Amino acid sequence: MHTSLTDPPPTGTATDPTRATAGEEELEDQKAAITHLGHELRALVEATVRTAASPDTLHRVADGVRAVTSQLTGRQRSRAEIPEVDEFPTGTRIYSPVTGAGSPLAPPVQVTPTADGLVGHCTPGIAHEGPPGYGHGGMSAMLLDELMGRACAAAGTPGLTVSLQMRYHRPVPLETPLRILARVTGTDDRKIFVSGSITTQTDPDANLVTADGVFIAPDPHRTRTLFPGLQAER
Numbered sequence: 001m002h003t004s005l006t007d008p009p010p011t012g013t014a015t016d017p018t019r020a021t022a023g024e025e026e027l028e029d030q031k032a033a034i035t036h037l038g039h040e041l042r043a044l045v046e047a048t049v050r051t052a053a054s055p056d057t058l059h060r061v062a063d064g065v066r067a068v069t070s071q072l073t074g075r076q077r078s079r080a081e082i083p084e085v086d087e088f089p090t091g092t093r094i095y096s097p098v099t100g101a102g103s104p105l106a107p108p109v110q111v112t113p114t115a116d117g118l119v120g121h122c123t124p125g126i127a128h129e130g131p132p133g134y135g136h137g138g139m140s141a142m143l144l145d146e147l148m149g150r151a152c153a154a155a156g157t158p159g160l161t162v163s164l165q166m167r168y169h170r171p172v173p174l175e176t177p178l179r180i181l182a183r184v185t186g187t188d189d190r191k192i193f194v195s196g197s198i199t200t201q202t203d204p205d206a207n208l209v210t211a212d213g214v215f216i217a218p219d220p221h222r223t224r225t226l227f228p229g230l231q232a233e234r
C-alpha cells in the first residue's frame with residue numbers, strides 16, 4: 001500500500017470477450033471510477049493510521065468523511081450480488097480485500113500468470129501491521145489464501161479453501177515490495193492441492209512465509225446454492 005500511494009491508480013484487467021461490445025466502454029468507465037475511488041480511499045486509510053494530528057483535526061476529518069460517505073447514495077449491492085465489472089471466478093474481483101483495485105482494504109496485489117501458477121506483487125503499508133513494523137500474520141494468510149484460490153481458478157478448477165497450513169519463517173517487513181507465488185501441485189477428484197510462498201522482491205530465495213492448502217471444487221448443485229448471483233447474472 002505504501003509505495004502505491006504515489007503511483008498512478010492501476011487500471012483494470014482484460015474485459016470478458018463474451019460481453020456485448022456496446023457495454024464494454026461503460027464497464028471500463030465504471031472500473032476506472034471504482035479504481036480511482038479505491039486509490040483515494042487507500043491513501044486515506046494509510047494517512048489515518050500514520051497521522052499524529054490533534055483531536056480537533058481528527059474530529060473535523062471524521063465529520064468530513066461522514067459527509068463524503070453520505071454521497072454514496074442510490075442502489076446498494078446485495079450480499080450475494082456479483083459486481084457487473086467482475087469476471088468471477090477467474091479474473092477481476094474489483095472489491096477483493098486482496099487484489100481489488102476498488103477496495104480500501106487491499107494492498108492491492110497485482111497478479112500475473114507464471115509458467116506453472118501465479119505471482120502477485122504488492123507493498124503492504126502500516127495499515128497491515130501485526131508486530132511493530134511487520135505484517136500481520138492474518139494478512140499473510142489472506143494474501144496466500146487469495147493467490148492460492150486464484151491459482152486453482154487459473155488452472156481451470158475453481159475451488160474453496162478447506163485447509164490452509166501456514167508456516168511463518170521470518171517476519172514480513174512492511175513498506176517493502178513483496179512477491180507472492182502460488183501454484184497447483186496436484187489434484188485428486190474434487191480436491192486441489194496448492195502451495196504458496198511470500199518473499200521480498202529483492203530476496204526471492206528467502207521464504208518469509210510458506211503455505212500448503214487444500215481447495216475443493218464444489219459440485220454443481222452446491223455451486224448454485226452458494227453463489228446464486230452467478231446464475232442470476234451470468
Ligand SMILES: CCCCCCCC/C=C\CCCCCCCC(=O)SCCNC(=O)CCNC(=O)[C@H](O)C(C)(C)COP(=O)(O)OP(=O)(O)OC[C@H]1O[C@@H](n2cnc3c(N)ncnc32)[C@H](O)[C@@H]1OP(=O)(O)O
Pocket residue numbers: 089090145146149150153158159160161162163189190191214216217218219222223
Ligand atoms: C463457477 C464455480 C465457482 C466455484 C467456487 C469458486 C470460489 C473461488 C472464487 C474466486 C477465486 C479467487 C478468490 C479466492 C478466495 C480465497 C479462497 C477462500 O477464501 S474460500 C473461503 C473459505 N472457505 C470456505 O468457506 C469453504 C467452506 N467449506 C465448504 O463450504 C465445504 O467444505 C465445500 C463446499 C468446499 C466442500 O463441501 P462438499 O460437501 O462438497 O465436500 P466434502 O464431501 O465435504 O469434501 C470433498 C473431499 O474433500 C475432503 N476434505 C474436506 N475437507 C478437507 C480438509 N480440511 N482437508 C483435506 N481434505 C478435506 C473430503 O474428505 C472429501 O474427500 P474424499 O472425497 O472423501 O476423498
